[in-house]
Amino acid sequence: MSLDSLHDLYVEELRDLYNAESQLLKALPKMAKAASAPELRAAFEEHLAVTEGQVERLDQIFESLGERPTGKKCVAMEGLIEEGKELMKEDAAPAVLDAALIAAAQRVEHYEMAGYGCVRTYARLLGFDDAAELLQATLNEEGDADHKLTELAESVINVEAEEEGEEKEPPRRPASKRKSAAGRAR
Ligand code: FE
Ligand code: FE
Ligand code: FE
Ligand code: ZN
Numbered sequence: 238m239s240l241d242s243l244h245d246l247y248v249e250e251l252r253d254l255y256n257a258e259s260q261l262l263k264a265l266p267k268m269a270k271a272a273s274a275p276e277l278r279a280a281f282e283e284h285l286a287v288t289e290g291q292v293e294r295l296d297q298i299f300e301s302l303g304e305r306p307t308g309k310k311c312v313a314m315e316g317l318i319e320e321g322k323e324l325m326k327e328d329a330a331p332a333v334l335d336a337a338l339i340a341a342a343q344r345v346e347h348y349e350m351a352g353y354g355c356v357r358t359y360a361r362l363l364g365f366d367d368a369a370e371l372l373q374a375t376l377n378e379e380g381d382a383d384h385k386l387t388e389l390a391e392s393v394i395n396v397e398a399e400e401e402g403e404e405k406e407p408p409r410r411p412a413s414k415r416k417s418a419a420g421r422a423r
Pocket of ligand 2: 313
């Protein structure tokens, strides 16, 4: 497709987002399954349901444009999801993996927020007011998801991940001794 106008770019970016969301529909259940903390699992499951609604909004916008949503692969989302998959393959302590899943998911949300912010602005400029409202609604949901993940990280997940490390330390051995022992081994 040639990009000769903002309208062309608008459609192209919407296709990218459509593909990104479709990839997430497959990835979110896996992330929910990999999460140990029930609150985190619930957050991923909830965002999966929200994501289904976001795809429906995009379907609605494509219908009103008389365009097809398919034909573009979001390679950036593919990469973000791939990084998440790599994390899940690691031999990680459960709470540490939870913290890592949040880090991966927040990258995804921020990528989506950047994309939806742009198309929302294009929609306004092009006079597609209804679409602009739909895209703003999705943008708000991505922001909410991001903040929810921050709250979970700060209230429980990162704290548990930090404690996980403590449990693995040998008992009654001060940090200074461990350091010098490591120094000798080198
Ligand atoms: Fe989304
Ligand atoms: Fe993309
Ligand atoms: Fe999202
Ligand atoms: Zn954020």
